[in-house]
Amino acid sequence: MASLVAMAxxxxxxxxxxxxxxxxxxxxxxxxxxxxxxxxILAIVSSVVIPRLRGLSKGKADVAxxxxxxxxxxxxxxxxxxxxxxAIYMNPDTGAIELWTLEPNPKKPTAPADWMxxxxxxxxxxxxxVELEVIADxxxxxxxxxxxxxxxxxxxxxxxxxxxxxxxxxxxxxxxxAAMPTRVDNGKVMDDQRAALDLDARGMSRExx
Numbered sequence: 313m314a315s316l317v318a319m320a321x322x323x324x325x326x327x328x329x330x331x332x333x334x335x336x337x338x339x340x341x342x343x344x345x346x347x348x349x350x351x352x353i354l355a356i357v358s359s360v361v362i363p364r365l366r367g368l369s370k371g372k373a374d375v376a377x378x379x380x381x382x383x384x385x386x387x388x389x390x391x392x393x394x395x396x397x398x399a400i401y402m403n404p405d406t407g408a409i410e411l412w413t414l415e416p417n418p419k420k421p422t423a424p425a426d427w428m429x430x431x432x433x434x435x436x437x438x439x440x441x442v443e444l445e446v447i448a449d450x451x452x453x454x455x456x457x458x459x460x461x462x463x464x465x466x467x468x469x470x471x472x473x474x475x476x477x478x479x480x481x482x483x484x485x486x487x488x489x490a491a492m493p494t495r496v497d498n499g500k501v502m503d504d505q506r507a508a509l510d511l512d513a514r515g516m517s518r519e520x521x
Contacts, residue, residue: 372439373477377484377495379436380409380444380473384486384493386433387411391462392491399427400471402446404457408435412459447472 383400390398390413397414411433416425429435438444446453448460449469462468471486471493486493495502 369441369477370480373442373475373480373482376436376438376442376444377475377482379434380475381484381493381495383409383411383433383436384471384473384484385491387462388486388491388493391464391468392489395464397462397464398430399459399461401427401429401460402453402456402458403429403435406435406437407456408437410435441477443476445472445474445476447474 387398387400390396390411399412399414401410401412402408403410411430412427413430414425415428417423446458446460448471453460460469460471468488470488471484473484473493475482475484481498483496484493485496
């Protein structure tokens with residue numbers, strides 16, 4: 313019996329002696345080698361993840377720019393050929409850029425016309441991480457609500473929309489009377505195959521189209 317008690321005391325004393333050693337290991341923190349390994353792993357992960365995030369933001373900005381291009385083209389077509397006055401409207405309720413038209417109320421024919429969103433044109437929502445700068449006739453439009461009204465008489469203002477994201481910058485310019493905007497990426501004018509061509513000037517008057 314006495315020997316068993318002695319063995320138990322011996323094991324307990326050895327365990328108590330080991331406890332301070334483990335506590336000391338926990339207190340000492342990371343070694344320099346461990347820190348170097350952790351920093352190297354973080355650097356490798358960052359080199360893989362950050363470019364993908366930038367590419368994702370760039371892709372979202374390019375899609376937003378294309379949709380704004382379509383919206384400006386529809387606005388220009390409605391303004392040049394349509395009989396109803398139209399406008400580009402930044403809707404504070406939805407946070408989207410929409411195409412609106414001035415329509416009379418069929419229930420109240422004598423009442424003045426009211427601005428209504430175009431049901432056939434999808435609004436453009438600027439994604440997170442993408443900035444939009446809008447300039448109308450030299451004036452920058454700030455805030456969460458603004459409207460650019462067209463002019464069927466041909467006195468439409470010059471509209472500029474700049475889309476900015478990480479590694480991406482594009483400018484859309486809709487000149488007065490133009491049928492569609494001009495896109496400029498990083499100072500380079502992008503060719504648009506939909507642009508009108510003068511076949512006579514190009515010596516192609518007899519070409520089929």
